[in-house]
Amino acid sequence: FGKEAGLCRGRGGSMHLADVSCGAMGTNGIVGASTAIACGAALARKKRGEKTISCAFFGDGALNEGIVHESLNLAAVWELPVLFVQVPLALPPVLRLLHQARSALPVRFGLTVRHR
Numbered sequence: 713f714g715k716e717a718g719l720c721r722g723r724g725g726s727m728h729l730a731d732v733s734c735g736a737m738g739t740n741g742i743v744g745a746s747t748a749i750a751c752g753a754a755l756a757r758k759k760r761g762e763k764t765i766s767c768a769f770f771g772d773g774a775l776n777e778g779i780v781h782e783s784l785n786l787a788a789v790w791e792l793p794v795l796f797v798q799v800p801l802a803l804p805p806v807l808r809l810l811h812q813a814r815s816a817l818p819v820r821f822g823l824t825v826r827h828r
Contacts, residue, residue, distance in 0.1 A: 735764075744774035747783035747796060754792040765793040771801045788821040 729739050737749050750768035757764050774780050775798070787794045 737766075742779075744770050744777035744780040744783075746770055747774070747780050750794050750796070751783045751786050751790075751792055754787070754794045755790065758790075758792060765795055767795045767797060769797045769799055771799050773801070774798075784821045 729736070735753075737753050740746075740749075746768040747770060750766035754766035757766070768783070770780065783794075784796065786792065787796070
């Protein structure tokens with residue numbers, strides 16, 4: 713990272729890694745933006761008739777971002793082949809109850825929730 717011979721040619725560091733040839737649409741510094749990127753990729757693949765899915769990973773802090781709500785809604789309404797993976801980051805005990813309440817968010821959009 714940060715080297716002229718690196719993946720980004722010395723620009724942007726790890727926040728802008730992408731390799732479209734293998735389906736890695738890219739990383740960025742915007743909290744929750746991976747959900748919208750995954751929806752866009754899923755829509756494009758669906759329109760091309762490809763039998764693949766998109767996957768978005770995001771932390772629990774992203775659940776407060778509007779883009780996550782919009783992405784869940786679009787995925788449900790447009791029946792997009794997207795897998796949303798909320799990574800359980802270390803939450804203080806006081807916030808665990810709030811986190812459990814938020815985990816019902818996808819259900820509000822008609823999406824299936826699976827817990828590990």
